[in-house]
Amino acid sequence: xxxxxxxxxxxxxxxxxxxxxxxxxxxxxxxxxxxxxxxxxxxxxxxxxxxxxxxxxxxxx
Numbered sequence: 001x002x003x004x005x006x007x008x009x010x011x012x013x014x015x016x017x018x019x020x021x022x023x024x025x026x027x028x029x030x031x032x033x034x035x036x037x038x039x040x041x042x043x044x045x046x047x048x049x050x051x052x053x054x055x056x057x058x059x060x061x
Contacts, residue, residue, distance in 0.1 A: 007055075011048035015041055 018041045025033030 007051060011044060014044050018044060
């Protein structure tokens with residue numbers, strides 16, 4: 001059985017939370033909240049992919 005990668009799990013939870021914040025911002029009709037949340041989702045997802053790539057490269061060496 002594979003072990004759980006805690007770092008990727010945390011990135012996933014943060015991304016899902018920020019997506020929920022987008023929904024809340026839409027319900028509140030907050031343009032600033034929507035924009036900030038979308039940018040935050042992109043940044044956190046990007047960091048997640050970069051971290052995953054570094055972990056993959058580290059394990060193949």
